[in-house]
Amino acid sequence: MKTSNNSPADNEVAENDTPNALISDNDLLKFFNLERENVQDFSITRRKDGMYVNITLNKTWVQCPVCGHMTSRVKDYTDKKITHSVLSITNCYIIYHARRYECPHCKKTFYENNPFTFGGRLSVATVFNVLRDLKAPNATFTDVARRYGISATSVINIFDKHVHISRRQLPECLALDEVYAFKSHDSDYVCVIMDYLDKKIVDVLPSRRKYNLLNYFMLIPLEERKKVKYVSFDMWETYRIVVKHVFPDACCITDHFHVIQELTRRVDRVRIRVQNRFRKTINTLKPKKNNKTITSEELIELEEASRYYYVLKKFNWLLASTNKKILDVNVERRFNHRLNRYLNYSEILAYMLAIDDELEEAFYLRNDVTYFYDHCTYDTAKKQLEKIIIDFRSKTVAEMSPFANTLTNWKKRSSTAS
Structure with a gap:
């Protein structure tokens, strides 16, 4: 076995001819999944960060992967550092002098077979x-x-x-949702399939695209798919199309979380529109105040706009809160220096809603849907939902009234709501 002689300046210490006199070269090479006749050069060097094993394989005749001709012509060498975790007392690295061949027929270059890795910088032994x-x-x-x-x-x-974990059996109540896929090559989102009742994952698919979902579910036997009676998902049309095709006996259920989430976004758009109106007033009048050219009426208007903007900006989260403890009218008041009065969160919310009629309308429309989910029964749900749709259609708030069409669309075709 060859050894490397390096200077102390390189922080390397050359090993003895064998770390243990009872261990032969062949025994050492087995740590690296090699036979002695396949190795041209082999040496071990110890450094501060671990043990380095320099390996060069024998040159041989190889077949060009492009044209199929045999060649032994060497183009060059590339050193590849491979983590080889076979020692528990120190880190171990393979410095593999990878040989690159050149085909004399088609002039293509290619590396010799790498026996140490599956691809990448970790050895087969490390992966194992x-x-x-x-x-x-x-x-x-x-x-x-x-x-x-x-x-x-x-x-x-x-x-x-x-690791490829087999899926669980399809449950009676299925839930579909997507999660951002930070490592997926197929899609920006992966599709998570869950048992709605016990909250356990059935499977995770690399994409939520219709083609992929149909291909996956159609490979499951029809008898198993017929056992699915309810499928819950958000208001993404692809899920509904897929469910209708692959689960013939299932009822589609629009997940109430996503319904409320969509309504909350719409309420927030109204808030931002109102907030920007006051922001415009502030931008117009503040330079006048700085230049001392503002009138007393304009100063009052500026102070009012500033207070309204402050409340809409700082306490926007109250419009989406359903925490009864936070919104309890009996909670102790605290002094708000910006508004110059004692208020609790319930009173701040009331103050905010009094700023604009459309914001108040949007807030209570969303609350009507929340109340529907909390209090309706199987017998009263249809009638209450019809009333909510009428209320949405009758309002003039631009951000909210179109949601009546969404409710109608999903009510008509989904047959129920969760």
């Missing part, structure tokens, strides 16, 4: 050890990563690439 350790019920990605001197992200990537 990580997957083995992750089998332990109490194992975490961080602990395994620390054990083998790699990042937690690398451990997660190994798990995602090599």
Whole structure:
């Protein structure tokens, strides 16, 4: 076995011919999944951050992957550093002098077969050890990563690439939702399939596109799909189309969380529109105040606009709050220096709603839907929903009235709401 002789300036210490006289070259090479006859050069060097193993494989005749001709012509070499976690006492790295061949026939270049990795910078042994350790019920990605001197992200990537968990049986009540896919190559969102009742994941799909969803569900036997009686999802049309095709006996349910979420966004658009109106007033009158050319009437208007803008900007979250403790009228008041009075959150909300009639209308329209979900029964739901749709149509708030069409569309075609 060859050894490297390096100066102390390189922070390297050359090993003896063998770390243990009883260990042969062949025994050492087995740590790296190699046979002696396949190795041209092999040496071990110890540095401060671990053990470095320099390996060069024998040159041989190889087949060009493009044209199929055999060649042994070498173009050049590239050093590749591979984490090889086979030692528990120190970090271990392979410095693989990867040979690149050149085909004399088509002039294409290509690397020799790499026996150390599946691709990437982690050895096969490292991947195997990580997957083995992750089998332990109490194992975490961080602990395994620390054990083998790699990042937690690398451990997660190994798990995602090599572990394929079979799906659970489809439940009677199914829920579909999307989650931002920070690592998916197929889509910006992955589709999460859950059991609505026990909140356990059935499966996770790499995309929420219609084509992918149809292909996935159609591979499940029809008898199993017929067991699904209810499917809950947001108001994305693709989900409804897919459910109607693949679950013939299922009832579509629009998830009430997403309905309220959409209404809350609409209320907030009204708030922003009103807030911007006061912002415009402030931008117009404030320069006059700074230049001392403002009239007493304009000064009053500026102070009022500033107070309204402050409340709409700082306490916007109150419009979406359903916390009864926060909105309790009996909660102790606190002094607000900007408004120069004692107020609790319930009174601040009332103050905000009194600023603009359309904002107040939008707020109570959303609350009507919230009340519907909290108090309606199976027998009264249809009648109450019809009334809500009429109320939305009769209002003139630009951001809210179109939602009557949304409710009508989903009521007519979905047959129920959760």
